[in-house]
């Protein structure tokens with residue numbers, strides 16, 4: 016009989032033994048003695064399994080039992096409801112970080128915002144998120160996950176109210192900071208909460224749904240930006256205020272949803288914890304899970320002690336120190352692979368590749384966000400099939416290759432950069448820097464200039480480098496390309512931020528490949544893995560630190576992108592991100608263990624070895640015979656056992 020793992024259903028023998036009736040269990044207990052310690056317990060279980068299988072072979076009893084278990088094992092819908100309500104936090108994270116670019120286009124005209132204020136409105140949110148993610152660790156530990164989610168949705172609601180009603184830029188700034196505080200708390204709490212309520216076989220998938228909601232929020236934001244961009248007056252109020260709707264839904268939902276049972280057990284509220292755990296598991300027995308959480312907490316307290324700040328205990332206890340390095344490293348490499356600059360730059364890359372209608376820019380950004388969203392869905396599907404490690408490694412490899420293609424597209428385009436052939440006199444007599452460039456490449460890297468040109472077949476002719484209009488990057492400040500309707504009729508083109516070349520499609524290919532590879536793995540896995548690798552006492556702090564790292568690198572990479580491009584050119588910047596992705600690959604290959612299907616309480620042991628041997632746990636070395644797989648009427652012992660049983 017073949018050992019096909021796919022579409023087989025796995026059961027632990029513990030739960031199977033429940034099934035086979037208490038009577039046999041007691042007999043086995045009696046014959047095996049008290050069996051103290053994990054090893055004793057496991058050999059007892061293995062013994063039970065053999066007797067179960069033997070008797071099953073004679074009477075087909077096991078098949079019936081397994082079928083009954085299969086029916087019972089169905090995950091109750093409640094876990095999904097709880098996960099979706101929590102993931103609204105991810106949606107708001109995505110929406111509020113995504114919506115601002117469209118809102119700014121309108122805001123800068125209506126409130127006369129200069130570059131500094133635009134920058135402030137964008138980065139204040141991300142900065143506030145970094146701080147509140149860090150503070151969220153303490154809050155989570157002290158008050159629990161549920162109050163933190165309620166707090167985050169309260170902040171989202173208040174923030175969007177302030178933004179929608181704002182009359183001046185100072186109020187807008189305050190609103191953006193409040194929203195940022197909500198994003199930070201949500202980004203670290205939601206994955207932890209979902210991981211703690213989910214059954215092990217679904218945990219990866221349910222936590223990954225949170226990232227699906229993040230990218231869904233980003234996509235929705237770009238569509239809302241597109242729709243309200245036609246409403247020149249006050250359109251931004253709707254864009255920024257709309258997030259109050261999911262925020263209120265989440266707040267109301269969480270008034271009725273429960274606290275994480277794991278947190279409650281840690282705080283000694285055992286009765287409540289049992290009640291919630293059994294609600295989450297439907298009609299399945301929860302004793303085993305409950306005991307394992309409880310024992311684990313007691314053991315952890317004995318081993319690590321309870322004195323001193325959690326972060327110091329984490330750093331001095333090797334397994335948690337290693338987990339923290341892995342968690343923070345993953346988040347750092349996620350941002351260093353340049354996702355947010357690729358997303359930010361996507362409209363330009365698409366324009367570069369021949370989409371000439373500037374009005375489409377905002378919809379093109381929506382298309383990119385859509386690809387990111389759809390391929391995150393692929394990640395949700397793959398995570399429990401491939402496991403976290405393979406998915407992350409595959410995704411980052413593809414991302415690095417895509418970055419190289421993207422960079423090559425820019426490199427080739429720079430090499431055949433069109434010459435500037437016309438230098439019309441500046442009617443305003445301001446000494447603009449644009450006149451000094453002899454090739455388009457220099458002109459496009461200067462944020463104040465753009466290229467005005469004609470096409471003769473596919474070659475660029477009559478090109479000039481002209482200052483960009485202060486209010487719209489879609490036209491020049493003066494000259495032939497300063498009036499959109501007129502210059503389009505005259506077959507003139509305006510290129511801001513890019514050079515028209517025959518190699519532009521390479522960059523487009525790179526962009527699409529980038530999202531296709533990044534979104535299923537490197538997008539969600541850092542959040543998913545972080546939600547599972549820390550023991551309970553360190554979980555809030557570990558997630559707070561790693562989310563903080565994510566936000567700090569998010570700010571660093573986005574803020575430095577334009578300068579990096581100025582010094583290294585665009586291709587240099589994307590080659591640099593490819594280099595970071597390659598480093599990330601080495602790090603992940605050496606350090607990321609597989610956590611798929613393991614109970615949260617078992618995962619700590621994966622970090623007992625030296626950091627860079629984690630990958631070895633892939634082989635599942637030393638696992639006990641704890642599983643059988645059931646498919647149709649065939650049963651066999653899996654893993655280490657060689658004898659299949661029919």
Ligand SMILES: O[C@H]1[C@H](O)[C@@H](O)[C@H](O)[C@@H](O)[C@H]1O
Nearest residue numbers: 226229230354355387538539
């Ligand atoms: O996992 C998410 C996701 O990939 C988003 O698209 C990105 O904007 C975030 O920075 C990242 O943390």
